Amino acid sequence: MALGQLIDGKWSSDWTERDKSGKFKRATTQFRDWVKADGSTAFVAESGRYHLYISLGCPWAHRTVLVWQLKGLQNVIGLSIVDPVISEQGWQFSNYPGCILDPNYGLDYLWQLYVKADGAYSGRVTVPVLWDKKTQTIVNNESRQIIQMFNSEFDRWATHADVDFYPEPLRGQIDQTLDAIYEPINNGVYKAGFASSQKAYDEAVTTLFGALDYWDSKLGESRFLCGDAITLADWCLFTTLFRFDLAYYGLFKCNIKQLRDFPNLWDYCRDLYQQPDVSEVCSVDHVKRIYYAGLPELNPSRIVPQGPGIDFASRVKR
Numbered sequence: 001m002a003l004g005q006l007i008d009g010k011w012s013s014d015w016t017e018r019d020k021s022g023k024f025k026r027a028t029t030q031f032r033d034w035v036k037a038d039g040s041t042a043f044v045a046e047s048g049r050y051h052l053y054i055s056l057g058c059p060w061a062h063r064t065v066l067v068w069q070l071k072g073l074q075n076v077i078g079l080s081i082v083d084p085v086i087s088e089q090g091w092q093f094s095n096y097p098g099c100i101l102d103p104n105y106g107l108d109y110l111w112q113l114y115v116k117a118d119g120a121y122s123g124r125v126t127v128p129v130l131w132d133k134k135t136q137t138i139v140n141n142e143s144r145q146i147i148q149m150f151n152s153e154f155d156r157w158a159t160h161a162d163v164d165f166y167p168e169p170l171r172g173q174i175d176q177t178l179d180a181i182y183e184p185i186n187n188g189v190y191k192a193g194f195a196s197s198q199k200a201y202d203e204a205v206t207t208l209f210g211a212l213d214y215w216d217s218k219l220g221e222s223r224f225l226c227g228d229a230i231t232l233a234d235w236c237l238f239t240t241l242f243r244f245d246l247a248y249y250g251l252f253k254c255n256i257k258q259l260r261d262f263p264n265l266w267d268y269c270r271d272l273y274q275q276p277d278v279s280e281v282c283s284v285d286h287v288k289r290i291y292y293a294g295l296p297e298l299n300p301s302r303i304v305p306q307g308p309g310i311d312f313a314s315r316v317k318r
Contacts, residue, residue: 006089009119011089011111023191023200027124029142030238031117033226035130037153043132043139050139051078051104053113053129053312055091056283059186059239060143061127065281066235067150070216072159074099074291077150078103080145082110082127084286084292089127098283114138128166144178147232154240165232173226178231181225184211186240193252209256219264223271229288234272240271249293251298260310273312282312 004013013031037045052068054061067079080102083094091110093101107113110305111125117138128141130146140146148166155161166174184207191204215237225233240248244259260266273279 005122005124006111006114007031007122007170009115022043023197023204026228029126030121030123031129031138031141033139034145034256035099035139035149035153037156042135045153045156047076047154048078049132049134051080051133052109053080053102053127053131054080054178055082055084055127055290056086056098056281056286057294058127059243059306062239062242062281064128064130064146064150066239066278067147067165067232069277069281070160070165070275071150071154072161073150073154073157074159076154076157077153084283084289086290091127096285104131144232144236152246165230165235167229167231170229170231171225174231174233177231178236179223180217180241181211181233181237186236187217187246189240189244189252191256192254193248205254205256208254212257212262216262216264219268224268226228230272231277233293238269238272241265242257242273242312245290245310246284246287250294250305251291260308266315270312271316274316279312284310 004011004190006012007014033043034041035043035050052064054065056062056065057184065079065289068074068079079100080093081100083096083099084092086092088111089109089111093108093110095101102113105113105116109128110129113129113131113135114121114125116136117131126141128143128146128150129141130135140149150156151164151166166282188204188208188211193209195201195204208264215225220229224230241259244254249258259269272283288304292299293302296302
């Protein structure tokens, strides 16, 4: 396995997302174009034009397929799901259960798609990827922007066009909440897990659990992060919480508490999981394999644990 990157369009197994102090530094995504229904960008919303490439194990990609699923875009935007275990050449397409091969070009590896978009591309090869089949390029590989597009720009064809996870009156609050949970929680688990110094780890895990305590308290006052309705902020927190006891608690050493020790966060996570159609795009198997079998730096044996036994479908006390 190599987390790797492309350098001038050539694959390299080098990975440098740490600074000299041992802190994890996430590389910035580079494709930031937008699909717009009003034709104000080069990428016009059309049914059948775009394709989404994801991993069910990756929390960033998971949030995009959740919104894709809940908006009812299955017949509008195509979907491919890579193998949960990152190979020596990065994300690969396979016939592993739950995966969907690349129907557009029959590619073996995701890096080949990046090179198709830009033959001289340098940077990480990440999921999700929103691909434009018409111009044969990557539109966007930033999950937060992709879910905003999925929320509204394809409503003309969406089965659930009435569902709005980013309503205009709440957008300011949603954006603030997304910012507030990103560094300490969404990215915080990675800062703890990939830290290569005690100081970097201690700082990350302390900040992480401080934030979890804060949001556990807030969720004692409201059902969801921004009130009584589910928003994009909730799906962005959910994908981290869903993985917490499965992988972050053990492999990433985020073990001050389990998610199940936070009464409100635990109820909240199950509440979201039990929303209609959500569980269909939640894979415990892919999550455990991406982390335990796919990160030999952290788990050299690549043994995937049988547990923990988590009942996300258990009754919520709300």
